[in-house]
Amino acid sequence: NAGVTQTPKFRVLKTGQSMTLLCAQDMNHEYMYWYRQDPGMGLRLIHYSVGEGTTAKGEVPDGYNVSRLKKQNFLLGLESAAPSQTSVYFCASSPLPPGGAGTDTQYFGPGTRLTVL
Amino acid sequence: GQNIDQPTEMTATEGAIVQINCTYQTSGFNGLFWYQQHAGEAPTFLSYNVLDGLEEKGRFSSFLSRSKGYSYLLLKELQMKDSASYLCAVSMFSGGYNKLIFGAGTRLAVHP
Numbered sequence: 001n002a003g004v005t006q007t008p009k010f011r012v013l014k015t016g017q018s019m020t021l022l023c024a025q026d027m028n029h030e031y032m033y034w035y036r037q038d039p040g041m042g043l044r045l046i047h048y049s050v051g052e053g054t055t056a057k058g059e060v061p062d063g064y065n066v067s068r069l070k071k072q073n074f075l076l077g078l079e080s081a082a083p084s085q086t087s088v089y090f091c092a093s094s095p096l097p098p099g100g101a102g103t104d105t106q107y108f109g110p111g112t113r114l115t116v117l
Numbered sequence: 118g119q120n121i122d123q124p125t126e127m128t129a130t131e132g133a134i135v136q137i138n139c140t141y142q143t144s145g146f147n148g149l150f151w152y153q154q155h156a157g158e159a160p161t162f163l164s165y166n167v168l169d170g171l172e173e174k175g176r177f178s179s180f181l182s183r184s185k186g187y188s189y190l191l192l193k194e195l196q197m198k199d200s201a202s203y204l205c206a207v208s209m210f211s212g213g214y215n216k217l218i219f220g221a222g223t224r225l226a227v228h229p
Contacts, residue, residue, distance in 0.1 A: 035219075040125075042204065042219040043160070050214060058216065090159060099147030099208025099215040105162035106217065 002026050004109035006091050012115045013081045021076040021112050023091030031094045032074040033058075033106065034066060036087040043090065049074055050097070081116045088113050121220035123205050128226045129195055137190045137223045139205030147215050148208040151179050151190045154222065155201045163190065163203075192225075200227045 007022045023032065030051050035043040045058030049068040063085060065077045074093075078085060092106040120142045129135040141149070148167040152160035166172055166181035166188060178191040190203055202222040208215050 033217075040221055042121075042221040043206075043217075044219070045216060048214075048216070056212065056214070059218075097215040098150070098206075098217045099210070100167065103148060103165065103167070103208070103215075105150065105165065108159035108161070110159050 004091055004093055004107050006089075006109040006112050008112060009110065010113045012117065013078075014117050015082060017081050018077070018079050019081065019114075020078075021089055021091075021114075023074045023076070023093075023109055024072055025074075025091075025093040025107070026072060027093060027095070027107065028071070029093035029095050029107075030071075031097060031106075032068065033092045033094075034064070034074065034076045035090045035092065036060065036085075037090060037111075038087050046076065046089075081114075083116045086114060086116045121205055121207055121218060123203075123220045123223045125221070126224045126226070128228065129192075131195055131197060131227055131229050133195050134191065134193050135195060135225065137192075137203050137205075137225065139188045139190075139220055141186050141188070141205070141207045141220075143207050143209045143218060145210035146183065146207065147210050149179075149181055149188050150206040150208065150217065151177075151188075152204040152206060153201050154204060160204055195227050197227050197229070200225060 033048040034046040047066040052071040089112045091109040094106045151163040154160040164179035205220040
């Protein structure tokens with residue numbers, strides 16, 4: 001059981017370049033999330049998915065797109081990278097929505113460290 | 118809107134007890150999580166409170182008061198490996214789904 005994996009672990013982009021971050025989970029979880037973490041600001045939700053084929057916007061969706069074509073994969077795309085998108089990106093998954101009775105935690109991947117020059 | 122506040126940094130001595138506070142103002146409150154995050158690593162789950170009161174898990178306990186918008190994480194018998202950031206995260210119901218809103222985290226340094 002690998003849990004949640006993220007590819008790549010590190011990446012350096014030039015302004016205007018595009019890239020896709022891949023998140024994969026082998027726990028058959030319905031819910032998947034993309035966060036970014038910046039110093040002094042905590043984790044902020046970019047986009048999330050409540051099941052295969054669904055996506056929704058989080059707190060900071062601008063400049064990012066996502067797709068959930070397969071249940072186990074959640075892709076985060078940057079079409080035209082900007083220096084403001086330099087951050088650590090975490091993917092997470094959970095079997096149930098976070099909160100309420102009978103909830104479960106989110107399981108986080110190891111993170112992708114992205115630098116945009 | 119939503120606002121979650123926790124101290125930026127704390128220090129404590131090995132073997133001691135430390136309490137990390139978290140206050141929040143959110144609509145659609147649906148539970149509060151605490152996560153631990155070591156430098157350069159992913160957050161890992163510590164505790165969850167949805168009802169008022171204290172939840173105890175070994176050396177870690179978490180308390181919630183929904184009427185006061187307040188929670189704390191209590192760490193007993195501190196060990197050097199407890200040096201990490203502790204993230205308070207509030208579940209809020211919005212747009213038809215529950216979502217987690219994270220505080221900025223409290224960086225705890227445990228010294229001998």
